[in-house]
Amino acid sequence: MSENTMQKRGMTKPPERIISAILIFSLFLCIFSCLPSGAGAIETLSCQNLVISLGGNERELIFSWADDQSSGKTALREAGKGSFIEYEAATSAFGAGYIHKTTVGGLKSSASYEYKLIGADKTESEVFSFKTGSPSKYSFLAVGDPQIASAANGRIWRATLSAAVTNFPNAAFLIGTGDQVDNYRGNSAFEYAEFFSPGELHSLPTAFAVGNHDNGLSLHAKSFYFPNTAAVGPGATNFDFWFRYGSTLFMVLDSNVSDTEAHKTFLDGAVKANSDAVWKIVIFHHSLYSEGPHSVTADTKDRRNSWPFLFDEIGADLIISGHDHCYTRTHMMKGNKIAEEGSGTLYITLNSSSGSKYYDFAAAAPAAYSAVRGQSRAPEFSVIDVNDAELTISVYRADTMKMTDTYTIAKDPVQTGTGTGVAAVSAAFLAAIAAAVFPDAVRSSLTAALTRTSQLIFS
Numbered sequence: 001m002s003e004n005t006m007q008k009r010g011m012t013k014p015p016e017r018i019i020s021a022i023l024i025f026s027l028f029l030c031i032f033s034c035l036p037s038g039a040g041a042i043e044t045l046s047c048q049n050l051v052i053s054l055g056g057n058e059r060e061l062i063f064s065w066a067d068d069q070s071s072g073k074t075a076l077r078e079a080g081k082g083s084f085i086e087y088e089a090a091t092s093a094f095g096a097g098y099i100h101k102t103t104v105g106g107l108k109s110s111a112s113y114e115y116k117l118i119g120a121d122k123t124e125s126e127v128f129s130f131k132t133g134s135p136s137k138y139s140f141l142a143v144g145d146p147q148i149a150s151a152a153n154g155r156i157w158r159a160t161l162s163a164a165v166t167n168f169p170n171a172a173f174l175i176g177t178g179d180q181v182d183n184y185r186g187n188s189a190f191e192y193a194e195f196f197s198p199g200e201l202h203s204l205p206t207a208f209a210v211g212n213h214d215n216g217l218s219l220h221a222k223s224f225y226f227p228n229t230a231a232v233g234p235g236a237t238n239f240d241f242w243f244r245y246g247s248t249l250f251m252v253l254d255s256n257v258s259d260t261e262a263h264k265t266f267l268d269g270a271v272k273a274n275s276d277a278v279w280k281i282v283i284f285h286h287s288l289y290s291e292g293p294h295s296v297t298a299d300t301k302d303r304r305n306s307w308p309f310l311f312d313e314i315g316a317d318l319i320i321s322g323h324d325h326c327y328t329r330t331h332m333m334k335g336n337k338i339a340e341e342g343s344g345t346l347y348i349t350l351n352s353s354s355g356s357k358y359y360d361f362a363a364a365a366p367a368a369y370s371a372v373r374g375q376s377r378a379p380e381f382s383v384i385d386v387n388d389a390e391l392t393i394s395v396y397r398a399d400t401m402k403m404t405d406t407y408t409i410a411k412d413p414v415q416t417g418t419g420t421g422v423a424a425v426s427a428a429f430l431a432a433i434a435a436a437v438f439p440d441a442v443r444s445s446l447t448a449a450l451t452r453t454s455q456l457i458f459s
């Protein structure tokens with residue numbers, strides 16, 4: 001080999017190696033850029049509108065999502081424990097793609113789970129996680145009227161849910177009182193994409209009522225799961241539903257349907273199927289007692305002549321509504337009047353959770369039914385803490401986390417069963433005192449003390 005040749009080869013070898021190395025590196029980069037981190041040779045499933053809906057009770061959840069796959073599965077396991085168990089989805093065609101729903105039951109309380117979605121072509125989503133609550137003592141979040149019409153509304157909606165979950169990470173689920181989207185511009189696909197955009201909806205079970213703006217929208221009907229439904233209107237989307245969480249019976253009404261008898265049939269059936277429920281909470285969109293412009297319409301005034309009596313009949317404790325884009329907490333109400341001390345139902349109307357619209361009060365002075373009214377002109381959300389003895393609703397501004405109202409309803413201990421137990425124990429002690437050999441003075445003191453204790457518990 002001549003020196004010239006060597007020089008020539010010496011000059012050409014390094015660029016060839018570099019080019020080869022670049023080509024090989026590019027090939028690997030191309031292959032691995034399609035892989036989710038740590039997921040092996042599997043492409044990432046691209047899905048939209050992923051949301052978890054509450055099932056019929058605290059042990060059941062429904063996962064729903066949209067993609068371009070003709071079938072789907074949810075794979076779930078307790079966080080870090082064992083293999084994923086796969087659940088086949090019910091799939092239906094929607095537009096150019098598909099919507100999938102998977103029902104998962106038998107969930108444990110106070111546990112952490114992780115799940116992923118799997119497409120027909122074996123592609124997988126990222127792994128999401130959620131926690132289950134403790135049904136004997138739990139909190140849930142409530143929001144009113146996101147009514148998303150713009151990207152700006154979506155941004156505030158995401159901030160509201162972020163603030164709610166960051167400050168109340170143990171909330172077991174989220175309820176919404178309807179008007180998830182605006183749809184007056186006929187752009188519900190974009191609006192729903194914004195509505196489903198918060199990552200919190202991938203980890204927080206939900207139950208959303210239908211509002212007047214959602215009414216009849218196929219994306220509402222296709223995106224959420226509703227357990228224990230009862231048709232109450234002519235449309236495929238017009239139905240009531242109920243679910244149970246611990247000792248609370250939640251009944252969600254489609255208030256676009258004003259058929260009182262249909263709602264009564266549903267409410268009676270739900271209560272009959274849950275005769276041991278301690279708390280009864282009813283959720284629907286069109287508030288009966290609020291302070292905004294909807295509070296003085298003929299429709300609202302007309303409903304006040306019938307709907308409150310339905311709730312009196314079933315012994316509802318709390319009604320949560322929206323629609324009027326301002327906050328109102330009533331006095332305890334019964335028979336469309338302020339109730340006597342120690343009885344009645346509390347009605348709460350929630351303000352906007354996205355800031356898309358705030359309504360001014362309809363009148364300068366509060367209505368007679370109002371205990372508290374507020375228009376913060378800031379996105380708000382509520383936290384409801386529940387145990388068998390008390391239910392407390394607290395309302396927060398999402399932008400400052402200032403609490404704007406809080407109120408507690410105490411349950412009569414006799415109704416909860418706690419009182420029955422205490423009464424039985426008290427009677428047994430009184431009998432034992434009477435039967436035992438005590439000096440009269442000691443017997444008298446013991447009897448008086450126990451009687452006074454019982455009076456304090458039951459008063």
Ligand SMILES: [Fe+2]
Pocket residue numbers: 179211212213285322323324
């Ligand atoms: Fe509304």
